[in-house]
Amino acid sequence: MSEPLDLAGQAAPVDPAGQAAPVDLAGEARRLDAADVLAALRERFVLDDVTYLDGNSLGALPAHVPARVDDVVRRQWGELRIRSWEESGWWTAPERIGDRIAPLVGAAAGQIVVGDSTSVNVFKALVAAVRMAREDGEAGEHGEAGEAGEAGEAGGGSGPVRDEILVDATTFPTDGYIAESAARMTGCALRPVTPAEVPGALGDRTAAVLLNHVDYRTGRLHDLPALTRAVQASGAYAVWDLCHSAGALPVGLDEHGVDLAVGCTYKYLNGGPGSPAYLYVRRDLQPRFDSPLPGWNSHAEPFGMRSAYAPASGAVRGRVGTPDILSLLALEAALDVWDEAGVSVAAVRAKSLALTDFFLRCVGAYVPPGRVESVTPAAHAERGSQVALRCDDSGEVMKRLIEGGVVGDFRAPDVLRFGFTPLYVGFADVERAARVLARTLG
Amino acid sequence: MSEPLDLAGQAAPVDPAGQAAPVDLAGEARRLDAADVLAALRERFVLDDVTYLDGNSLGALPAHVPARVDDVVRRQWGELRIRSWEESGWWTAPERIGDRIAPLVGAAAGQIVVGDSTSVNVFKALVAAVRMAREDGEAGEHGEAGEAGEAGEAGGGSGPVRDEILVDATTFPTDGYIAESAARMTGCALRPVTPAEVPGALGDRTAAVLLNHVDYRTGRLHDLPALTRAVQASGAYAVWDLCHSAGALPVGLDEHGVDLAVGCTYKYLNGGPGSPAYLYVRRDLQPRFDSPLPGWNSHAEPFGMRSAYAPASGAVRGRVGTPDILSLLALEAALDVWDEAGVSVAAVRAKSLALTDFFLRCVGAYVPPGRVESVTPAAHAERGSQVALRCDDSGEVMKRLIEGGVVGDFRAPDVLRFGFTPLYVGFADVERAARVLARTLG
Numbered sequence: 001m002s003e004p005l006d007l008a009g010q011a012a013p014v015d016p017a018g019q020a021a022p023v024d025l026a027g028e029a030r031r032l033d034a035a036d037v038l039a040a041l042r043e044r045f046v047l048d049d050v051t052y053l054d055g056n057s058l059g060a061l062p063a064h065v066p067a068r069v070d071d072v073v074r075r076q077w078g079e080l081r082i083r084s085w086e087e088s089g090w091w092t093a094p095e096r097i098g099d100r101i102a103p104l105v106g107a108a109a110g111q112i113v114v115g116d117s118t119s120v121n122v123f124k125a126l127v128a129a130v131r132m133a134r135e136d137g138e139a140g141e142h143g144e145a146g147e148a149g150e151a152g153e154a155g156g157g158s159g160p161v162r163d164e165i166l167v168d169a170t171t172f173p174t175d176g177y178i179a180e181s182a183a184r185m186t187g188c189a190l191r192p193v194t195p196a197e198v199p200g201a202l203g204d205r206t207a208a209v210l211l212n213h214v215d216y217r218t219g220r221l222h223d224l225p226a227l228t229r230a231v232q233a234s235g236a237y238a239v240w241d242l243c244h245s246a247g248a249l250p251v252g253l254d255e256h257g258v259d260l261a262v263g264c265t266y267k268y269l270n271g272g273p274g275s276p277a278y279l280y281v282r283r284d285l286q287p288r289f290d291s292p293l294p295g296w297n298s299h300a301e302p303f304g305m306r307s308a309y310a311p312a313s314g315a316v317r318g319r320v321g322t323p324d325i326l327s328l329l330a331l332e333a334a335l336d337v338w339d340e341a342g343v344s345v346a347a348v349r350a351k352s353l354a355l356t357d358f359f360l361r362c363v364g365a366y367v368p369p370g371r372v373e374s375v376t377p378a379a380h381a382e383r384g385s386q387v388a389l390r391c392d393d394s395g396e397v398m399k400r401l402i403e404g405g406v407v408g409d410f411r412a413p414d415v416l417r418f419g420f421t422p423l424y425v426g427f428a429d430v431e432r433a434a435r436v437l438a439r440t441l442g
Numbered sequence: 443m444s445e446p447l448d449l450a451g452q453a454a455p456v457d458p459a460g461q462a463a464p465v466d467l468a469g470e471a472r473r474l475d476a477a478d479v480l481a482a483l484r485e486r487f488v489l490d491d492v493t494y495l496d497g498n499s500l501g502a503l504p505a506h507v508p509a510r511v512d513d514v515v516r517r518q519w520g521e522l523r524i525r526s527w528e529e530s531g532w533w534t535a536p537e538r539i540g541d542r543i544a545p546l547v548g549a550a551a552g553q554i555v556v557g558d559s560t561s562v563n564v565f566k567a568l569v570a571a572v573r574m575a576r577e578d579g580e581a582g583e584h585g586e587a588g589e590a591g592e593a594g595e596a597g598g599g600s601g602p603v604r605d606e607i608l609v610d611a612t613t614f615p616t617d618g619y620i621a622e623s624a625a626r627m628t629g630c631a632l633r634p635v636t637p638a639e640v641p642g643a644l645g646d647r648t649a650a651v652l653l654n655h656v657d658y659r660t661g662r663l664h665d666l667p668a669l670t671r672a673v674q675a676s677g678a679y680a681v682w683d684l685c686h687s688a689g690a691l692p693v694g695l696d697e698h699g700v701d702l703a704v705g706c707t708y709k710y711l712n713g714g715p716g717s718p719a720y721l722y723v724r725r726d727l728q729p730r731f732d733s734p735l736p737g738w739n740s741h742a743e744p745f746g747m748r749s750a751y752a753p754a755s756g757a758v759r760g761r762v763g764t765p766d767i768l769s770l771l772a773l774e775a776a777l778d779v780w781d782e783a784g785v786s787v788a789a790v791r792a793k794s795l796a797l798t799d800f801f802l803r804c805v806g807a808y809v810p811p812g813r814v815e816s817v818t819p820a821a822h823a824e825r826g827s828q829v830a831l832r833c834d835d836s837g838e839v840m841k842r843l844i845e846g847g848v849v850g851d852f853r854a855p856d857v858l859r860f861g862f863t864p865l866y867v868g869f870a871d872v873e874r875a876a877r878v879l880a881r882t883l884g
Contacts, residue, residue: 050523061520061523065515066515069511069768070511070512073508073511073714073772074488074503077500077715078503079488082851085715116559117558117762117766119735119763120558120763123735169749172738173738173741173749173751176749176751177737177738178735178736178737266764272515272767273518273532273768274764275766292623292627293562293620294619295559295619296561296614296615296616296619297561297616305615305855307634309618320561321558321559321561322706323716325714325715325716325769326772328716407523413747
């Protein structure tokens with residue numbers, strides 16, 4: 001999956017006299033920054049002399065967020081106390097903030113709810129997906145009787161038994177661990193395959209497929225529309241993890257008919273450390289969404305204090321327990337950045353690709369040949385908003401880079417990871433990062 | 443379960459001339475407040491003219507918390523950004539804050555981890571309890587082969603099949619809903635029984651029992667030591683929900699050998715709206731704690747990015763996904779109140795009982811006979827830190843009470859609930875609340 005950098009490429013044209021002319025990348029960065037339609041947004045964030053290319057791990061602080069959090073703490077909690085559940089809109093925050101995220105991932109309102117961690121949401125989505133696949137099988141026309149089934153549920157259906165979950169073999173580990181638990185608890189086998197292998201691995205026993213839109217390590221962007229269609233054609237349900245794509249590129253959940261999706265909010269959405277994740281359930285699937293975590297917040301009448309569970313309608317059905325208000329409302333404030341004039345996912349994507357292109361060029365120009373290789377695809381259609389470079393001593397290199405004022409991160413076993421958040425990263429940052437990297441590697 | 447107030451009781455002694463002497467309860471409140479060893483703590487909280495008796499729903503704001511949260515947002519997130527995971531102790535916050543809660547519930551360090559909602563923690567604890575009970579059965583000497591078992595696991599063991607979960611029939615609803623899901627996903631039947639019925643309902647098919655230490659509605663304190671012993675004697679595991687006891691009275695988790703416990707932190711621990719819950723797993727059970735939500739934060743080597751799950755040792759095994767830092771660190775700050783000189787769970791319990799005693803006396807003295815009845819036990823050994831009064835029009839009464847500056851809450855169908863947080867509620871508050879209640883009911 002790795003692609004050696006084309007070091008003799010665009011960065012060093014040959015002049016008429018046959019000499020390699022030094023390209024003025026710093027000057028080009030200045031010109032690109034001057035033409036950047038999103039450049040003014042940088043002032044909305046708290047930044048300093050550090051070149052911060054780790055927004056794909058923890059987004060930078062939007063400058064207006066501290067005052068908003070302070071108001072939540074001092075006035076909403078401190079003065080209004082319990083009244084804030086209604087008067088400050090605490091109770092409805094999970095679905096209200098879900099509706100703020102919706103346009104960023106191409107979803108109409110009413111399909112996203114915010115709360116819990118990504119891991120917990122993966123569990124909800126995968127178990128619900130398996131249950132829907134089984135329900136389809138029971139309602140289907142196939143003749144063979146089922147022999148498996150979730151413990152405690154009617155096992156036999158009229159369709160073939162859906163008893164396999166496919167999971168991206170290169171996934172961020174937590175998705176794999178949670179998929180293993182979801183499989184165990186629903187009587188499924190778990191089969192790790194690469195996204196490329198998914199179409200060939202699908203069959204009439206496949207219940208659900210857990211995929212990443214962008215690979216956390218390599219930055220590879222997977223083909224969400226085509227993979228979703230393939231999964232659905234097999235009668236299974238696709239669950240997409242959007243952690244590394246939401247806020248950086250178009251997702252098109254509704255357009256591509258995605259079944260279920262989850263994502264975190266502390267990367268490109270800048271929600272703050274450990275801010276709650278979200279769950280998307282396509283509108284027509286909501287009445288069938290059968291949560292393995294049916295907490296009281298997802299009840300049709302949460303204050304009715306009923307002993308029997310009756311699920312709410314809509315996205316609210318994905319809620320579980322009492323929402324984490326401080327983190328939720330910090331996230332809500334952070335999302336205001338997207339309301340600025342001119343900010344759109346399309347503009348963000350265009351700048352993201354320009355940033356990663358430029359970074360690859362600068363690295364090609366500055367770094368000695370063969371010292372690193374890019375594991376991020378060169379093709380735009382296959383690239384997220386990060387560049388991952390492999391080198392043998394990457395752990396040590398990243399330490400020295402950080403000392404040199406360029407913050408990326410290291411991902412075991414051998415990857416230097418650089419994330420480019422178009423809302424606040426500029427082209428001068430990119431040029432500087434490559435320059436410091438070259439010096440560090442030199 | 444209700445107990446009509448003894449209206450002719452202590453409040454209105456008969457004088458030698460045979461006349462009922464008006465008792466000066468306001469004066470008594472002043473004397474009690476003057477003698478209150480915890481009285482000075484009130485200044486540590488943000489309070490106003492409102493008589494706040496809803497700390498059992500949302501604890502008041504400790505005055506020093508806003509500045510701490512502001513530092514987390516501005517400096518730790520805004521300036522240090524990703525470095526804070528190490529430098530600001532973010533990564534270890536769940537277990538570090540667990541160790542701060544531990545002494546408040548009678549647990550030695552290393553057994554409590556903070557994170558997720560109470561509902562999610564109930565799911566972890568109950569599923570893990572069922573798995574341990576089954577494992578015991580498989581290791582046991584009983585001859586009958588098992589026929590049930592969690593889907594995807596070896597079903598047959600040598601012991602009797604543990605296929606039943608008992609749940610408190612009067613529980614706060616979410617525990618019942620989650621127990622139903624845990625039962626469904628582990629192939630168990632769910633049987634709701636009152637806590638009093640538990641000893642008689644236990645049998646060799648009981649896998650786990652989910653109980654509340656204090657009933658959310660009535661304020662009844664259940665006998666944790668005796669019920670734990672009974673559950674354990676049957677070979678099952680007890681999961682205790684401490685939401686309405688932790689921070690208000692001694693729990694004694696270690697002393698009473700409790701297996702597993704969960705609780706929230708936004709009531710008597712004042713952690714803020716929706717602050718994360720906690721999970722206690724007794725030390726000797728930790729190696730057997732088999733979580734249904736094995737997220738990457740519970741991995742033995744979370745940054746190893748291993749595709750195979752290997753659980754961490756200790757309380758950390760109860761973690762799931764990325765911890766919610768803003769809410770976690772607000773909670774950590776709130777817990778500082780317990781470090782003040784003279785503050786102990788014993789002192790808090792003594793004041794709590796004095797407050798609820800005094801409230802019952804004041805209500806008896808002020809409220810017309812028969813207008814309300816207490817559903818909270820009169821016996822200290824059976825009372826938590828709240829008083830619940832039943833009256834037909836309780837929803838309307840609570841609305842008017844709140845308009846009158848006394849904040850309690852209403853719990854369907856007919857209960858006025860008043861919580862007494864000894865850290866900041868005084869006896870004058872109690873007397874005033876009863877006086878306004880009498881006027882409201884009059």
